[in-house]
Every structure is written in structure tokens, then in C-alpha cells.
Amino acid sequence: MASEKQYTDLYRECRNQIFAHSADVMNAVRDAAFADFERLGFPTRKVERYKYTSMDKLFEPDYGLNINRIQVPVDPYKAFRCDVPNMSTSLYFIVNDEFRAALQPKENLPEGITVTSLSEYAKEHPEFVAEHYAKLAKTDEDGITALNTMLAQDGLLIHVEKNVVVDRTVQIINILRSDVDLMVNRRVLIVMEQGANAKFLFCDHAADDHAFLATQVIEAYVGQNASLELYCMEETHYKNTRVSNVYVEQQRDSRFNHNVITLHNGVTRNRLDVQLKGEGAECWCNGCVIADKSQHVDNNTLIDHQVSHCTSHELYKYVLDDKATGAFAGRVLVRHDAQKTVSEEVNQNLCATKTARMYTQPMLEIYADDVKCSHGSTVGQLNDAALFYMRQRGISEKEARLLLEFAFIGEVIDKITLEPLRDRLHHLVEKRFRGELTKCEGCKLCK
Incomplete structure (x- = not known):
């Protein structure tokens, strides 16, 4: 297809650069x-995990x-504010796909944690990066992962050494400029060694009125x-x-908590693959989507229970308004040796209009x-009935709808363990339902 040819031609012409x-x-x-991308191409809707989003059109x-x-000339500290009130974070910036090494956080992190450019760290510690890079994200199984691997030149490296506990949340601001x-x-590579403990907040923002x-x-x-x-x-x-494709590997007695929140977007396709490879491993995967107009959000998950x-x-x-479309496909795979598995998968969706569309496919595969x-x-x-009850007590229809939507989505937000972030998201979600612009306070780039 033409959409694939432009990327294969690009790679051949610009490989040396x-x-x-x-x-x-x-x-x-x-x-x-x-080579894998040439063979696989962009996934079509005939591929089970991509049936709800046409990938070739996105890349056309x-x-x-x-x-x-x-x-790219931008000073995030002066032009951008993305603070979560009452939450002390160590702040790092990625402009497009480039880690800005000159913009180091003022607050010091404890010894034993590294947050830096993936490309630069790979030059200094090639053996460590080679041991982990492109091992979970297999290019021979997914065309999007193959495309990213063949074109990505930099990204983020996070390494938390053995038994290091990072109390301060590390906040990564991804700015599209x-x-x-x-x-x-x-690319992002996170390595948490035995006994390590850390929290990371990734915020994606578009700073210009261009297509990204x-x-x-x-x-x-x-x-x-x-x-x-x-x-x-x-x-x-x-x-x-x-x-976005997220690949996670968990060892014995490890804990992984993943929360993905989509407040404003155009087209979003999130993939999450979690391999539970050690006994006693636990994972919590939560998603919150608010979409209106013609926005599209597709979350696809695979939880692979490999051991007991x-x-x-x-x-x-999901809360969908106007002509928004949403999709959720979640597969829980319990393998033969994964006895004593406990798994719960719930997807609940609210279509606020008759023109909104939701596709949902929760799956259990148990051996x-x-x-x-x-x-x-x-x-x-x-x-x-709830709307009528609230209207009878003097609440306007618009306010009643907002309260019901807010209560519906609040269950996901309440599962966030970081209290300041939880409070901030309650505030942003309320503004989002009221139709207000949810840009950060003081953000000059979003105007």
C-alpha cells in the first residue's frame, strides 16, 4: 500500500542519517x-487486535x-506549566522524541535511579541496554512496533537499581512542538531491579496547532x-x-499499577501487554476515557498469566458524547501452569448521545x-429515572447529566493512589464535562 511504501522508501533513502x-x-x-515491517505492513482490521482502528489510514x-x-526551540520551564498542586515531583521533558538533557530537575532523586536519554545511555552502557532493548517489544509480531523500532532515534531510559525506593514521583512531560x-x-525503556519501588507520571501535550x-x-x-x-x-x-504500545514483564511478587487517562485527543490507540512470569505477581490496569465530537479512543489489552x-x-x-467512538478489547490468557489465578476484567461505557458508538470485547482464555x-x-x-429524580429537586438537566457522568467516571479516578493527582483529575474531569478547555494553568503554548 502507498501508506507503507512511503515509510520503506524513507528508510532506504535516509538509513545512513x-x-x-x-x-x-x-x-x-x-x-x-x-525487514519485519516490509513483511507485516500496517495491521488491517482483519487482524484481531486491530479490528476497531484502521491503522493504514492513520499513517497515510x-x-x-x-x-x-x-x-526545536522551546523552553518548557518558561512556556509550560503542568504542575499537580500539592504533589512534589521531579520533572523531566521530552520535546517530540528528544530527551532534553539540559533541563534537569532542581530536586535531587536518591542514588540508584537514572532518568536520561536512551540514546546517550546506550552509548555509555551498551551491554545493559542491549540486554533489554527490543526484547519485550517484538518486531516480528507487530507492524507498528516494527515501524517504531526502525525509525526511533532517541527516547527515555529509566533504571531503578536494587532495593531503591523513590518517594518523589517522577513526572515526564512529552511536548509535541x-x-x-x-x-x-x-522509545521508553524502564528497568526496575529487585525490590525497587517508583512512581511515574507521563503527560502528553501538543503545543502547536499542527497535525501530529x-x-x-x-x-x-x-x-x-x-x-x-x-x-x-x-x-x-x-x-x-x-x-502507544506498552510491554511489561513481571517477576515473582512484583506489583504493577497502570492508569491511562484520555481527556483530550484526536485519534488514540493504546496497547498494553503484561506478562506475569513469576508467582505472586499482581497487576492493576485502569483506563478512563472522555471523548466527544469525532474523537476516537481504542484500548487493547492482553494480560498473560504464565505461572500460578x-x-x-x-x-x-468510557463516556462518549456527540459522534465519538470508543473501543475496548481485553484478553486475559491463563496458561496451563497458571493454577490459582485470580483475574477480574470490567469494561463499562456510557453513550451520552445516540450517535456515539462503543465497541467492547472482553475475553477470557483459560487452560x-x-x-x-x-x-x-x-x-x-x-x-x-435518576435524571427525573434530580430534575424534580431543582437541578437543571445539564447539571444533572454532568453529575451522573462525573459519578460514573469517578470510580476509575478513585483507584489512583497518588492523592494530589487524584484530586487534580477530579478537577480536570469536571471541567472537561462542562466543556471548558482543560489546559494547564499558565500554559502559554496551548493558546
């Missing part, structure tokens, strides 16, 4: 990823790429008895397309006989 502006470890897997426009790594329509390809296409691949290793909390919040605009005595919980909720697993989904509209 791509290699020159990246690390040898990333380059080592680039040609193999290109001719976006620019910053292959020669020209630094360009004077033309732009495609960015970002952002692909992101996150690989996260959660070692024995380690704990990783990962919060991903998107507040972009209707011209933004985001395709593991636990997984999923809760995804063990001593498990406790459940799954379910609902799609409905606002409760007429």
Missing part, C-alpha cells in the same frame, strides 16, 4: 525491524520527520518484589494521533482448572 544520529544498540536491531498523510535531529505537521517516534502523529513503545521490566506505578495522561487536541498464584484486575470506563476469573462489559445511556 538515521544511524548517524542514534546509538549502536538501537541501530543493531533497526534493519531487522525494517505525509508527515515530516526530524531525522537530522534539529533541536513543530511549525509543520510532524511524526515522532519515541506520535508512535511510542514502552518496555518495562519489573523485577522480583519490585513495584512500578505508571500513570499516562493525554491532553492534546483533535489533530493529534497517538499510537498471580492476580490481575482491569477496569476501563487451567483451579482459577477464579470473571469478565463483563456494559454499554448504556444515562439513567432516565
